[in-house]
Amino acid sequence: MKNKEKHIGFILFVVFAVLPFTLAFGYALLYSFGVIGIVNEGFTLKFWKEVFTSSTLGVSFIYSSVIALIGVILSVSLALWIVLKYRESFGNKYLSFIIYMPLAVPGIVSAFFTYQLFAQSGFFARLSYQLNWIETAQQFPDLVNDNWAIGIIITFISLLTPFFILLYLNIYKDERIEELSQLSRALGANKKQIALKVSLPIMLKKSWVLIVLYFIFLLGAYEVPLILGQESPQMLSVLILRELKQFDLTKISEGYVMAVLYTVVIMSATVFIFSRKKLRNNAY
Amino acid sequence: MRISLKPFFLSIMVLLILFPFVYLLWLSLSADWSFPQVMPDYFGLKNWKALLISETGLLRSFFQSVIISVSVGFTATLSGFVISRNIAYHPKKNTLTLLSYFPYIISPVVFGACLSYFFLKLGIFGQMTGVIVAQFMISFPYALIFFNSFWGEKTKNMEDLVSTLGGNRLSSFTKVLLPLAKGMLLVCFFQTFLISWFEYGLTSVIGVGKVQTLTIKVFLFIREANYFYGALSSCLLILPPLVLMYINKKYVFNKLT
Amino acid sequence: EELQDWKNASWSEIKEEASSTTVNFMMWQGSPIVNDYINNYVKPTLKKKYNITLNISSGQGPEIVQLMMGEKQAGSEKGQVDMVWINGETFFQLRKIEGLWGPFTEKLPNSQYIDLNNPFIGIDFQQEINGMECPWGINQFAFVYDSSKTPDPPKTLAELETFVKVNPGTFTISNDFSGMTLLKCFMAEMSGSPDGLDGEFDQQKYDTLSAQLWDYINRNSKYFWKEGQTFPKEHSKMDQMFSSGEILLSYGFSEGGIEDKVLQGLFPKSTKGYAWENGTVLNSNYLGITYNATNTAGAMQVINFLISPEAQLKRAEPSGMNANPVLDISKLPAEYKTQFEKITARQYGPSLDELSENAIKEPAPEYMLNIYEDFRTYVLEK
Amino acid sequence: MFLEIQYINKSFGKEQIVKDLNFSLAPHKTLSILGKSGCGKTSMLKIIGGLLKADSGNIILDGNDISELEAEKRNIVYLYQEDLLFPHLNVFENIAFGLRIKKQKEAHIQSKVKEMLELLELEDQGQKMPHQLSGGQRQRVSFGRAIIINPALLLLDEPFGSLDAGTRQRMQQLFKDIAHKFKITSLFVTHDLKEAILMGDEIAFMQSGKLKLYKNKEEFIADPSTGVQNEIGFWENLIPKGQNII
Amino acid sequence: MFLEIQYINKSFGKEQIVKDLNFSLAPHKTLSILGKSGCGKTSMLKIIGGLLKADSGNIILDGNDISELEAEKRNIVYLYQEDLLFPHLNVFENIAFGLRIKKQKEAHIQSKVKEMLELLELEDQGQKMPHQLSGGQRQRVSFGRAIIINPALLLLDEPFGSLDAGTRQRMQQLFKDIAHKFKITSLFVTHDLKEAILMGDEIAFMQSGKLKLYKNKEEFIADPSTGVQNEIGFWENLIPKGQNII
Numbered sequence A: 001m002k003n004k005e006k007h008i009g010f011i012l013f014v015v016f017a018v019l020p021f022t023l024a025f026g027y028a029l030l031y032s033f034g035v036i037g038i039v040n041e042g043f044t045l046k047f048w049k050e051v052f053t054s055s056t057l058g059v060s061f062i063y064s065s066v067i068a069l070i071g072v073i074l075s076v077s078l079a080l081w082i083v084l085k086y087r088e089s090f091g092n093k094y095l096s097f098i099i100y101m102p103l104a105v106p107g108i109v110s111a112f113f114t115y116q117l118f119a120q121s122g123f124f125a126r127l128s129y130q131l132n133w134i135e136t137a138q139q140f141p142d143l144v145n146d147n148w149a150i151g152i153i154i155t156f157i158s159l160l161t162p163f164f165i166l167l168y169l170n171i172y173k174d175e176r177i178e179e180l181s182q183l184s185r186a187l188g189a190n191k192k193q194i195a196l197k198v199s200l201p202i203m204l205k206k207s208w209v210l211i212v213l214y215f216i217f218l219l220g221a222y223e224v225p226l227i228l229g230q231e232s233p234q235m236l237s238v239l240i241l242r243e244l245k246q247f248d249l250t251k252i253s254e255g256y257v258m259a260v261l262y263t264v265v266i267m268s269a270t271v272f273i274f275s276r277k278k279l280r281n282n283a284y
Numbered sequence B: 001m002r003i004s005l006k007p008f009f010l011s012i013m014v015l016l017i018l019f020p021f022v023y024l025l026w027l028s029l030s031a032d033w034s035f036p037q038v039m040p041d042y043f044g045l046k047n048w049k050a051l052l053i054s055e056t057g058l059l060r061s062f063f064q065s066v067i068i069s070v071s072v073g074f075t076a077t078l079s080g081f082v083i084s085r086n087i088a089y090h091p092k093k094n095t096l097t098l099l100s101y102f103p104y105i106i107s108p109v110v111f112g113a114c115l116s117y118f119f120l121k122l123g124i125f126g127q128m129t130g131v132i133v134a135q136f137m138i139s140f141p142y143a144l145i146f147f148n149s150f151w152g153e154k155t156k157n158m159e160d161l162v163s164t165l166g167g168n169r170l171s172s173f174t175k176v177l178l179p180l181a182k183g184m185l186l187v188c189f190f191q192t193f194l195i196s197w198f199e200y201g202l203t204s205v206i207g208v209g210k211v212q213t214l215t216i217k218v219f220l221f222i223r224e225a226n227y228f229y230g231a232l233s234s235c236l237l238i239l240p241p242l243v244l245m246y247i248n249k250k251y252v253f254n255k256l257t
Numbered sequence C: 001e002e003l004q005d006w007k008n009a010s011w012s013e014i015k016e017e018a019s020s021t022t023v024n025f026m027m028w029q030g031s032p033i034v035n036d037y038i039n040n041y042v043k044p045t046l047k048k049k050y051n052i053t054l055n056i057s058s059g060q061g062p063e064i065v066q067l068m069m070g071e072k073q074a075g076s077e078k079g080q081v082d083m084v085w086i087n088g089e090t091f092f093q094l095r096k097i098e099g100l101w102g103p104f105t106e107k108l109p110n111s112q113y114i115d116l117n118n119p120f121i122g123i124d125f126q127q128e129i130n131g132m133e134c135p136w137g138i139n140q141f142a143f144v145y146d147s148s149k150t151p152d153p154p155k156t157l158a159e160l161e162t163f164v165k166v167n168p169g170t171f172t173i174s175n176d177f178s179g180m181t182l183l184k185c186f187m188a189e190m191s192g193s194p195d196g197l198d199g200e201f202d203q204q205k206y207d208t209l210s211a212q213l214w215d216y217i218n219r220n221s222k223y224f225w226k227e228g229q230t231f232p233k234e235h236s237k238m239d240q241m242f243s244s245g246e247i248l249l250s251y252g253f254s255e256g257g258i259e260d261k262v263l264q265g266l267f268p269k270s271t272k273g274y275a276w277e278n279g280t281v282l283n284s285n286y287l288g289i290t291y292n293a294t295n296t297a298g299a300m301q302v303i304n305f306l307i308s309p310e311a312q313l314k315r316a317e318p319s320g321m322n323a324n325p326v327l328d329i330s331k332l333p334a335e336y337k338t339q340f341e342k343i344t345a346r347q348y349g350p351s352l353d354e355l356s357e358n359a360i361k362e363p364a365p366e367y368m369l370n371i372y373e374d375f376r377t378y379v380l381e382k
Numbered sequence D, E: 001m002f003l004e005i006q007y008i009n010k011s012f013g014k015e016q017i018v019k020d021l022n023f024s025l026a027p028h029k030t031l032s033i034l035g036k037s038g039c040g041k042t043s044m045l046k047i048i049g050g051l052l053k054a055d056s057g058n059i060i061l062d063g064n065d066i067s068e069l070e071a072e073k074r075n076i077v078y079l080y081q082e083d084l085l086f087p088h089l090n091v092f093e094n095i096a097f098g099l100r101i102k103k104q105k106e107a108h109i110q111s112k113v114k115e116m117l118e119l120l121e122l123e124d125q126g127q128k129m130p131h132q133l134s135g136g137q138r139q140r141v142s143f144g145r146a147i148i149i150n151p152a153l154l155l156l157d158e159p160f161g162s163l164d165a166g167t168r169q170r171m172q173q174l175f176k177d178i179a180h181k182f183k184i185t186s187l188f189v190t191h192d193l194k195e196a197i198l199m200g201d202e203i204a205f206m207q208s209g210k211l212k213l214y215k216n217k218e219e220f221i222a223d224p225s226t227g228v229q230n231e232i233g234f235w236e237n238l239i240p241k242g243q244n245i246i
């Protein structure tokens, strides 16, 4: 009786959580070797060879990683700075609600908003024009669909920082950093030393798993680079989808090669995190 | 005495946070706004009226999104709660948790693209059911991971206590575990609702443009460079989460992160 | 009922079967006025006249092909969509995977008004349509400029080269079918004559001409918008940039799509359109029925409506889509003839007639597919 | 005997936590169990309560072999080290919990719970939520909740471990009274020498999984390994010389 | 005297938490402080340590008035009720913390910390992280971290409150040894009668904000309100009749 119930739970877990992922991965794998797919002709390594000889995927990986890394690092730094400096202010009733408001903004809207503000014909460009800083739209600096992915990074920061602020406010409380700071004072540390040797290291240590997870999320981000990215190089999800949806039907398998590689990389990253630390309540 | 920059900085921060909300609302009330004007030529309810009367289907999308997201949030939260218990008490707990991380961290749109064949096979491709199932597949792992921490030593002791007091599994769920997890359930619902509500890539793949949720609409408007409708649908997209957040304030604020 | 042989059914049977049904239509939704026409005219009228509910889903070209491929692979008997808006390379690919149902065009009563012998209508990217898709619209690709800012816009590749050097940052190529059509026009010019690309796809010719094309683009791209470092994804973005003055030279189908944008106030009244000296592409776009449509009869009814004089008239209104009818006006009943003639001439955009002497036929679809691929390889990812 | 434990063994992996557990207890008696942290006391109680499966051995309660019965059918209540009150229920409902599970009549529940509240000196606290109570009050609610369902056996796992000295003393007295009034049979695990002596009719000492029962208190006091002698020594030394207190 | 506390008062809102605190302590001595929960012990220690501002009064340490000095400059270490270790540092670095803050030489730090680890019987534990330690070990690290910087005064707030009896006993011994070796002056707050007697050179009793110092242990033992007499009575009674242990 009890056992039966246990088994049902386990089976549901497999069906809903494990099976879809396994099927998707298996399908992509078979497709990448040409085993399935309407215009494919059976097992072949040519798609894998093609992807490995072209630099597109590699460039996209590096490009995405750099953007995700910059996005995460800047967001975390900003959040840490705000929490350490202005922590007490968040006790305020209004501020404590306002700080949650950005969580109601999805990536697609955030990207749209960034575009509206920073495009060469956007709000800031108009202001600059009215202030006679620029005479034509082209003179406004390139901030969206640009080479340096500035628009994407700005959006990532606006999406992640509020989240990290809330996270660090909680860590501050849970890890009793207030008390640890007092203790450090008693042991002779000044404010700067407390920040550098106590508060920061503890907050970073407590949050590194999440930081890595968010890095992985940004690596796979889709909507934001779709709206604010350029045509080449593209971030991973955009690239993979483009390859999967391309005109040349005979090359769709290359998209699946990329999907397989991307999946293997993030799976390895997860296994790595797991081997370093037991993940428990890290679903954010 | 040093001058404190704190009030100044905090005001800036509040402005920065509120600005997008105000700007999007403003944009949604505007029309005829060409470069380099800072103010639009038209400012009024025109766009909002179009929402109610025209065939753009925005209102329909709104309700469709509500149905999808509530279904996803509800099923993912409840099943996640019940099934996470089996995972947490399983001898191979760590491996199972690792497995549930995979569908959670993979880019949903890539996941969806690799799964679409099976949705076609099941005949739910391009259907609302299909979108709900697909979004469930990414929110369910989230719920599993989210509730992992609920099933600790203390909860186990509670369950034991209920059974020594004569309660069976059902009564321990209905009388103790669910009420105990109320706050977490609310937060999990809120989060899985948002996962679904904000989802674009996966929905566009599995919905093949047939299931037009609000995010899909926003994207359509952006693509046809219709920024005023884009802003309007963005407003519709932001409103429900804000309301939910306000209602859930007490729980969300303590448990969200 | 489901196995009904619609190819041999009579129109009244089809009409009856179609009544009170739902038709799923997958179309490109990148243009506000097209969407407005569909949403605010076609949908309600179909509902009123035939009690047909038209469901629009967003998708074009590759998306349609992929969907059909997926359904084939999964052996899906009941397709997601009944009808699609296609032309050229999509038609070519759908034929290749046998994703279209037909022939059906000549079954439609209103097809009598279409001149299928017109090569710009009956031939789609050098392919005979053979009743597998039904013409819906015809339009020419045109260049767009603001005559108050640019009194003398370029008309040849050589002039364009000078133009971008004098006005750096004001020209670009969208990475979508508009931009690719532009490149086809360029390639035709490089071939030496308007019909230089006619006939079946010629790999050798393509290789020679495309090498020249990429060389031309790459040597000038530093004078393009954003110094040619990046290109817009959607053509709609170019319209916005043109209206804000970010770019000075634009282009597009529907003879540049000028009229409605000037009327909307998006483009200045001094906006003008023209064709290239060597010509610009004139093509038609079509409606197809999918091989596994669940509502074939309904789709036929909808298509028949879309090519009706009534719907085409509405579509031609200058305040609306302002599109050229695909119908042969001379074949129409008298009342419609006058109505079509009454439609006032365009105030701002050029008419099809004005441009038609500089019209070139769409080259074979392989040119489009290859240009897409190579534009990415040799320009975007360079 | 009322409770008979026969040859119970339990291992976690390679570690044997409970070894050849063998003892019996007469009805209405309390057995105090002392032992160091980690020696297996909690595990033993959980096995008896049905919350942990033993590897071997039998448990006979009132003549019935309950070894295979599920926890909810054993009529044994296990009380935790911390007072585990249901945080979502008020004091009244916490105490009423077991009765509600058994689907007893509302009127019956009302009168029984009120009686219990009085006994626990919590008459006015019925509507309070657990977090509004002091440690001692919480512990009393926890007792009341267990006793109200009339369990055949009560297992107490360091019930006063987290209380301060004064409260602890009062609770000990209260428990003795209640145990007497309700004729409770119980196992009482504690770390505290004094408490073990005070509460138990019999005393046992557990050491790495093995339980040793003393024949009587005297034997327990005399055994130097229990630490009683040390304790006596310490306090006797405090008596100023030449002064006699008793 | 080494430490002199003069007329310290402290209120939270209307509630006066510390009332007219007045006492002094000779160097190298330990003052045990007993008192019920909430009577103001922690507040008093925090005021002395500079972590809480008094409303009035003076604190003289070794002849200097430190009342206005900031915590980090007082050379007083306050040890929390729970052992609060830096979770991101290993045992070695936890102990070295104060020395690193003072920017002492690496070689010096290494030798001093090693010496301390030995003294605390934690030689092999230097590389462990705090969560890998038992309660007693954590408490020892916490001590070592405080003592290594040679504070003028050590404030101990129920340092052994969360330890089990055996560990507690060993820690008491260890503390006595260390206090002697390092000539530590300290205030030792505890709930436990026996511990207060064992640890303190002098004993004080706090009641609703007021501190009462006993002249000597005898006076403390004789005062019936402290509960020592009760305790002695209990243990004496256990001695079987006619038997004499001492």
Ligand SMILES: Nc1ncnc2c1ncn2[C@@H]1O[C@H](COP(=O)(O)OP(=O)(O)OP(=O)(O)O)[C@@H](O)[C@H]1O
Binding pocket: D012, D017, D035, D036, D037, D038, D039, D040, D041, D042, D043, D044
């Ligand atoms: N589920 C388990 N898996 C593995 N080992 C366990 C488990 N539960 C308990 N143990 C181990 O069994 C031993 C006995 O644990 P138990 O909790 O019974 O001790 P205890 O006497 O109650 O200690 P305390 O006085 O600290 O409560 C300990 O070494 C503990 O680590």
Ligand SMILES: Nc1ncnc2c1ncn2[C@@H]1O[C@H](COP(=O)(O)OP(=O)(O)OP(=O)(O)O)[C@@H](O)[C@H]1O
Binding pocket: E012, E017, E035, E036, E037, E038, E039, E040, E041, E042, E043, E044
């Ligand atoms: N920051 C504060 N604000 C208001 N009241 C406080 C504050 N800190 C302590 N108190 C109150 O002051 C009183 C004394 O607290 P304190 O912590 O000094 O007691 P204690 O003797 O250390 O108790 P315990 O033995 O439980 O640790 C308590 O009633 C407490 O509620």
Ligand SMILES: NCCCCNCCCN
Binding pocket: C028, C060, C061, C085, C086, C087, C088, C089, C090, C139, C177, C253, C254, C285
């Ligand atoms: N490549 C297929 C595109 C079909 C839509 N064409 C749009 C033409 C605009 N009038």
Ligand SMILES: [Mg+2]
Binding pocket: D041, D042, D043, D157
């Ligand atoms: Mg235990």
Ligand SMILES: [Mg+2]
Binding pocket: E041, E042, E043, E081, E157
């Ligand atoms: Mg205290």
